[in-house]
Amino acid sequence: MAADRRALVAFVVAGVLFGGTFVAAKAGLAYFPPLLFVALRFDVAAVALIAYAAVTTPRDQLLPSTWRDAAGILATGVLAIGLTNALLFVGQGYTSSAVAAIVFSLNPILTPVFAALLLADEQLSRRGVAGMALGFLGVALVVNPDPATLFDPGVGKAILLGGAITGAIGSVLIRWAGGSLSSTARTAWGLPFAAGLSHLLSWWTGESVDAVVWHPEAFLALAYVGLLAGAVAYIAYFGLLDTAGAIRANLVFYAVPVVAALGGWALLGELVSTLAVGGFVTIFAGFAVIGSxxxxxxxxxxxxxxxxxxxxxxxxxxxxxxxxxxxxxxxx
Incomplete structure (x- = not known):
């Protein structure tokens, strides 16, 4: 029961903080080039999480010692964090937030596909499939995108789909690798790889630090995505990944649009439609089916x-x- 409560707390923390990322990213992209914004986010998160891991983790449990530890670190930094977020932030620049939420919510649906290939202990039952379908339908009701925009092919959707795929593969590979490192230590080692990859992509695409506008709102957005939606949310999410598995942990991404919608209503005065309320109920029903x-x-x-x-x-x-x-x- 205590483990179930910890998993529930981790799920809520990750869902709430990741949900706020869409609002903070929208604000921050007005002041930062997208890939540089991601890179600076990981710089902040890496410093914070490395300091936290150094204080809370025994020295003999902090250093990687096997190839499985190294594989888990690379899967975390390069795929689950680095490429996933780089593609998400770039893709958002080509489409609306509603369409981005729909495409990125394919992550929980794609995860069982890769898990079936690599993880013998994570297979999705028919009840799980039904729960996943309800969750995805609920996300569609919450964000309620324009069908013409949603089904119109474009580069933004392809980039976002790539992000959903790399996120799903990364989470499954972390479980496949196993290793002896705790989720906190593994993530602390992975974040510098994510930061380095994002800085490299930013440089390769011609972004410049000179393009950054150092406004107070820019600092607030960077602090949120780096510390809260970065370090704290990653501790919760990757801990949940270890205890609940890739399939259940990635259900967090069904909760993200709900948090984003409620946050927009509470903080920005945005209206929540009756259709969105129906979406909240449908997502909850999907969670209930999977939990049953x-x-x-x-x-x-x-x-x-x-x-x-x-x-x-x-x-x-x-x-x-x-x-x-x-x-x-x-x-x-």
Whole structure:
């Protein structure tokens, strides 16, 4: 139960902080070139998380010692964090936030595909497929994109799809690699790789530090995506990845549009439509369907039946369980 509570807290923290990234990124992109913004975000997150890991992790558990540790670090820094966020920030510049949320929400759907190829212990059941479908439908209702814009092919959607794919592959490869490092230590080692890759891509595309406008709002946006949606959210998300698995951990990305919509309503005065409320309920229903996989329904019904006394029919002396009958539940 304690582990379940910790996983729930990690899910909520990651979902809330990642959800705020869309608002902060939209604000920050007015002052930073996109790839440089990502690179500076990882610089800030790396410094904060390395300092945190150095203080909280024993020295003998901080250094990588096997090829699996190295593989997990590279999967974290290059794929799950670096390329995923670089493609997300660049792709957002070519399309609307609503379309970006829809395309990026393909991540939880793509994850089981790669997990089926690499992870023997993570296979999606039919109930899981139904829950995933409900979650994706709920995301579509929340963001409610213009169908003409959504289905119009374009470079932005291709870039965002690439980000969703690299994120899914990265999370599965982290689980596949295993290793002895804690999620915090592995992420602390991975962030400098993400920062270096983003700086390289920024330089390669011709971005310049001279293009940055150092406005107070720029500092606030960078602090949020670097410290909160960076260091803190990564501790929660990658910890959840280790305990809950890639498929369940990536359900966080279904919660992100909900948080973004509620944040826009609370902080920016944006309206939340009736359709969006229906989307919230649909996403919750998807989570409930997936979560119900851990519940033994038949055992619960048998336990419930045991609480009701047998009823004797005085007309023929037969005995019937109080749960049976038109309003009850038949025995197995």
């Amino acid at each position: 996989e851990s519940v033994d329904v038949r055992r619960r019904l048998r336990a419930l039946r045991g609480r009701f006394p047998a009823v004797t029919d005085e007309s023929d002396g037969s005995t019937t369980d109080a749960m049976d009958g038109p309003c009850g539940i038949e025995a197995d």
